[in-house]
Amino acid sequence: METIERRSSCPINYSVEIFGDKWMLLILRDLMFNGKNSFLEFRASDEKISSAVLTEKLNLLLNEGIVFKITSPKNASKFLYLLTDKGIEMIPLMVEILNWGSRYNPHGGPKTLLEEINRNKKKAITELQDKLRSKRESLIENQNIDLK
Template identity: 35%
Template structure:
């Protein structure tokens, strides 16, 4: 996974990969929301534009975080799954979710209790 980086800082390097508004949401959907097909990922609440979704999935595959396997031949359709390395992002997502829940007025899921919260 050699890449050119703008900095030697680990935070800057990580943000180069995950600092956009879509990539971690795609990982979230693959990890927790059972969305494994392009159409399901595109239909997420945030409505990732198809060109960006294609680009981010390609990046995640190239980085070894997602694997792509065909499940239908004609037309060819693919299933996307996180690899072990992709699943290793779970503590990062839980940390972001916990911070957001505590500091940005809650959310759909309370990571402290492990329960969904009722809609406001």
Template identity: 80%
Template sequence: MKTIERRSTCPINYSVEIFGDKWMLLILRDLMFNGKNSFLEFRASQEKISSAVLTEKLNTLLNEGIVSKVTSPKNASKFLYLLTDKGIELVPVMMEILNWGSSHNPDGGPKPLLDRMKQNKNKAVRELQDKLRSQRQLHGIN
């Protein structure tokens, strides 16, 4: 297991060292908002992450306990990546990034989710977190 060499004990530094680049945020986006959870699904995203970079980022997320890796029930040679509780705790942060980005880039963003956030942000966060926890339970992970 590769560990990240920390530059300091600052909580912001800790966060930035784990997911402070575009690829990590885009992988988290795909896991949370786009229902993607396999290597090939992540590779199919329009940003075109390379296989090597995707492997490195997924391994970091695994090592940091943000995702878990399980065998697909439909195909034993395929793995699925699911957010752990630690990863699900990032939902409010990602929703704020989504909200900020959509307010400054009105062409982007999942409109139904943004509308739910405008109506009741806390409820929208809870609903998404519950949905992600349900995915874990479907695969036998508590």
């Protein structure tokens, strides 16, 4: 497993070294908000990430324990990437980024989610986290995977 050599012990530095480029945030966006879980689904996003960059970023997320991968129950030659609890704990941060971006770039954004967030942010975050955990649990139920 490849690890990142840290420049310092600063918590902000730690976060930036993992999430400090657009591709990481866009992959997390797709996992959290767009229901995407496979390599091909990530590749189909509007931003057109290259296969090499996507592979590199997914491996970093795997190595950092933010996602894990399982074999697809529908296709044994396909992997699905799912958020660990460590990844799911990032949802409040991603909601804030989404909210900020929608405020200053009003030409896009998931309107339904934004309306839910504006009505009751804490509830919207909890529901999103629960939904992702439930989806994850149903996919791994029969695969004997330990998420700890």
